[in-house]
Amino acid sequence: MKINIARLRKEPGAREDFAFIWEERFDLGEASLTKPVQVQGYVVNTGGNILSLFMRISTEVALACSRCLDRVIVPLDLTVTDQYCHEEDRPKFFADEEEDAATVFFFKEDSLDLQQAIQENLLLGLPMRVLCTPDCPGICPSCGQNLKEGSCNCRKREIDPRLEVLTEWKKKMKS
Ligand SMILES: [Zn+2]
Numbered sequence: 438m439k440i441n442i443a444r445l446r447k448e449p450g451a452r453e454d455f456a457f458i459w460e461e462r463f464d465l466g467e468a469s470l471t472k473p474v475q476v477q478g479y480v481v482n483t484g485g486n487i488l489s490l491f492m493r494i495s496t497e498v499a500l501a502c503s504r505c506l507d508r509v510i511v512p513l514d515l516t517v518t519d520q521y522c523h524e525e526d527r528p529k530f531f532a533d534e535e536e537d538a539a540t541v542f543f544f545k546e547d548s549l550d551l552q553q554a555i556q557e558n559l560l561l562g563l564p565m566r567v568l569c570t571p572d573c574p575g576i577c578p579s580c581g582q583n584l585k586e587g588s589c590n591c592r593k594r595e596i597d598p599r600l601e602v603l604t605e606w607k608k609k610m611k612s
């Protein structure tokens with residue numbers, strides 16, 4: 438989605454609102470979108486050759502539970518604020534506000550393409566770890582049984598060999 442900023446660039450204080458629904462898929466690695474991405478916000482000329490972007494991104498993703506790998510639906514509601522400066526104004530900008538230069542994105546066209554900003558913010562907004570339930574018991578490391586669906590027989594066999602020796606020894610002492 439591109440926002441035309443030809444007019445905005447010339448008028449400090451000018452503002453352009455936008456709202457759209459993105460049906461296309463984004464590459465989010467392990468996560469997959471389960472809803473279209475809703476984007477809403479505005480670009481405002483805040484003076485000093487800077488265009489400020491305020492954007493809210495809402496959608497929903499499916500991720501794997503960190504313990505049992507079951508599908509977990511996670512709503513995402515992200516707020517983005519970025520600053521943009523046109524390439525043409527770069528020399529002027531650097532002379533004036535060198536310190537802030539690192540936080541500004543530069544662009545060449547008469548429009549701002551929001552696709553990359555949306556993609557990056559979706560990736561950054563993904564939770565590192567999700568659980569299907571707060572007390573998900575996970576998967577048995579021996580047989581792979583999903584312990585949420587029922588226990589397996591591994592526990593019984595997993596007796597510490599040292600304890601087994603001790604148990605045998607105790608039996609002998611009693612007899
Ligand atoms: Zn789980």
Ligand SMILES: [Zn+2]
Pocket residue numbers: 577578579580581582589590591592
């Ligand atoms: Zn098991």
